[in-house]
Amino acid sequence: DEIPHNISDSTATPYRGTGSETLSLPPGWVEAGSTAGMSALAGSLRDVDLHTKRERVGIGVAFVPRSNWQTAVQYRHEEKEGKMATAGSFFFTAAQLVEPVDYVTDQVDASVSYSASNWQAKLAYYGSMFDNKDQSLLWQNAYTPLVAGADEGQLALPPDNQFHQIVLSGAYQLSDSTQASADLAVGRMEQDENFLPATVNTSLGGAPLPRNSADAEVDTLTANFRVVSAVTDKLRLNGAYTYNDRDNDTPQSTYTWVTTDSFVAAPRTNQPYSFTQSELKLSGDYRIDKSTKVSAGFDHDRHERTRQEVNTTRENTVWGKLSRRAGDNLDLSLKFAHAERDNSPYKTAPDVDPEQNPLLRKYNLADR
Numbered sequence: 585d586e587i588p589h590n591i592s593d594s595t596a597t598p599y600r601g602t603g604s605e606t607l608s609l610p611p612g613w614v615e616a617g618s619t620a621g622m623s624a625l626a627g628s629l630r631d632v633d634l635h636t637k638r639e640r641v642g643i644g645v646a647f648v649p650r651s652n653w654q655t656a657v658q659y660r661h662e663e664k665e666g667k668m669a670t671a672g673s674f675f676f677t678a679a680q681l682v683e684p685v686d687y688v689t690d691q692v693d694a695s696v697s698y699s700a701s702n703w704q705a706k707l708a709y710y711g712s713m714f715d716n717k718d719q720s721l722l723w724q725n726a727y728t729p730l731v732a733g734a735d736e737g738q739l740a741l742p743p744d745n746q747f748h749q750i751v752l753s754g755a756y757q758l759s760d761s762t763q764a765s766a767d768l769a770v771g772r773m774e775q776d777e778n779f780l781p782a783t784v785n786t787s788l789g790g791a792p793l794p795r796n797s798a799d800a801e802v803d804t805l806t807a808n809f810r811v812v813s814a815v816t817d818k819l820r821l822n823g824a825y826t827y828n829d830r831d832n833d834t835p836q837s838t839y840t841w842v843t844t845d846s847f848v849a850a851p852r853t854n855q856p857y858s859f860t861q862s863e864l865k866l867s868g869d870y871r872i873d874k875s876t877k878v879s880a881g882f883d884h885d886r887h888e889r890t891r892q893e894v895n896t897t898r899e900n901t902v903w904g905k906l907s908r909r910a911g912d913n914l915d916l917s918l919k920f921a922h923a924e925r926d927n928s929p930y931k932t933a934p935d936v937d938p939e940q941n942p943l944l945r946k947y948n949l950a951d952r
Contacts, residue, residue, distance in 0.1 A: 591634035591668065595682075598628040599723065602682040603667050607723035615728045617677075622726065636666030636685050652700060658693040670721070672737045675846045677727040683741070686717035705754035713746045720780050731846040733787030738845065743777035749804075762813040771804040783842040791848060794837040798854070805829040818871045826863040832856035853935050860888045879905040893933045893940065894949040899925040925952040 599607040610628045619625060642660035649655070670683040695708035721739045729735055753767035776799050782791035807827040814820050834856040841849045867881030883901040903921035910916050927949065932939050 585640040587638040589636045593633050595632050595634050596629040597632055597682060598625055602632045603684050605718050605721055607681060609724045609726060617728050632682055634667050634669055636664055638662055638664045652698055655696045660691045662689045672723055672739055673844050674725055674734050674737060675730055675844055679726055681723055683721055684718045688715040702757040708751045710749045715744050716742050733785040734846045736784050738780060738784045740780050743775055745775040747773045764811045766809045769806040773802040775800040782840050783845045785845045788848055791840040791842050798834060800834040803831045820869045822867045824865045828861040830859050832858045855891050855935060858890045862886045875909045877907045891934060893930055894927045896928040897925060899923060927951055
């Protein structure tokens, strides 16, 4: 596959080196406090097309060694190249810049499955590896520097990373009217790209970093269980339970924070947020006649969070619904739901600077 994405064919920029990691101003450039004073701006503009193109190649193989077994492997290699718009700033002066795009993504899907008369199971692996050929974007300051040494700025570009996941799923026919299914997925995300220096402004004293990379690592665990039963020709019951856990094992460190290569601000500590969610859904449908159906259900959602204002949120919802087909082209429905969210005490999140206003509540964490 080839997928072009044309963003703009009427863009102009004074910067040279578009499409690379370094943007420079032309010889004879005149700095000023605003674009009105940049006398060389109009004459130095050059046209540049903003566009990206994805090129994908893939191959898949399926093998059936026996009638009940199937094995499949798929591999896809994608390259994305081009130029996109971004922006950089020095305190309160800003410039639109051209960001280089040179990404490579490799994805692998592999699975083995077995099917019997009343049950089936599947074991699968998924992997995604992302590689960015450009690590950063360095550009010259077109404005008169407000701070000594703020002649260049640097932005980090998307870092190399990878994701791996193993999934086990299955379904079982308990009876002619009842079926159960479940799946379990275990995954890991990693990102250990080397840090850029905190600043390229040498007049700020180097601003040392506490480690060479974030060494980011996040483990995920997702489990789903579902039961569907047609009790009678008119009554159908459904039950579902979901467990979702995100464990962020990225080390905590305190970093020297430099604002737009101009000022050294108060140190900041990274916050490796984690959460666990448990969700239960029970519902039933009853068909009064061929045109009318009533439904009712109960939902329970529990979240446990780390390093946030609320440790635990619990929300219960009851609902009912009436549906009726009033003709070949008209469906009518009426639904009523009542939900209540009851949380653990609201507090100030740790290690957040400046602290949140104690009178405010985040909408997804507040009692409701």
